[in-house]
Amino acid sequence: MATQTFDLSNIYSKDSVDTELRVPVHAKYDFATAQPDPDSIPFKGLTDALSTMLEKQGGDLAFYPDTRGIPELRELIAAKLERDDGFKVSPDNIAVVNGSAEANFVVIKALVDPGDTVIMEHYVYSGTLAQFRKAGANVVGTPIDDDSIIPEELEALIVKLTAEGKKPKLLYTIPEFQNPTGNTLPTERRKQIIDICRRHHMVIIEDECYTDLRYEGETQESFRSLDDSGMVVYVGSFSKILAPGLRLGYFVSDPETMRRALSFRMTGTNHFTSLAVYEFLNREMYKHIDYINVINRPKRDAMVAALGENFGGTGTTWSTPKGSLYLWVTFPEHVNATELMPIAFKAGVGFNSGASFAPNGDGDHCARLCYGYESVEKNRDGVALLAEIMEREGSFKVSPGG
């Protein structure tokens, strides 16, 4: 038995970072993560679907799987994209991977070198922001309003960055129910953005993992349906309509981008889970999507109503998305939601402050509150508790309701 601890410090690779391990934690009222209601996960449907598929073709589990995922699931996705997102794609140009996080990761690896400039919405999903930063990208946020990216501002930013010698390579965007604001980019703006990106020779990564979660209004035309030249990479996920624990997402790109992106995958896609998800979705995808939208809508309404009741008169504003699992809150400028986060967590309310979604820094006075995971009652009570905590911490110059 060795007596001294082995010193690995000269051995670690230059790229490795001693990172804190992320262990999921849940506050009593968990508004921190865009995750579904655990009661909505179709356990019986998934296990029935799995048994059927195992009986039919379970022997295939003996093989190391296809890096693009099982053909049945890719065919189902192709049909869904044609029906819901308005574009036709061969299943050969769809890759099913371990969640849209992995899809984004391999696409970023295929497109971005350290030092490259990339543009995304300011504010934007913290996970992809972290992935771009990890890839060494110079990440720049483009201004958004209630209709998301403002095309004129985007073009002015591209021109400015190019003049500074930092010509951006790509735009990463979440067009439907942008995470974290919940805003949707109208088709007209998408057309303008395609024109801008084409003129400036930029790729668009369109991350559409929330597009099915709509309970009001119309789905806008996807970037990929507006451009099939290869400029648009489309990313989708089963995490938001089923469950993140299944780890299945996908991307659609031109064949060479796909081959380059998949070169960063050292393993195939989980065949066992794919069988269950394929057969379940084949049987009842739209019934299930309708069901989750029916249960999420009153949750959104409860959170919005509770914000009105408990934050009215404090100078706080919030978005009311027409779908998704979250909304965006802007507190008065003097509030520091980043400092409040651990205090609120200890007192029972989990949320993420705006700073984690900010490519350009700032965001301390904002927060994303996710309503999909908790019940209607807990959405109502948790928001009331948050107001109580903030009042106690002296966050408001005017008391709620005052």
Ligand SMILES: Cc1ncc(COP(=O)(O)O)c(C=O)c1O
């Ligand atoms: C915009 C966006 N993209 C990607 C992901 C990653 O999701 P998953 O890897 O579970 O598909 C998330 C998760 O919240 C997200 O909000």
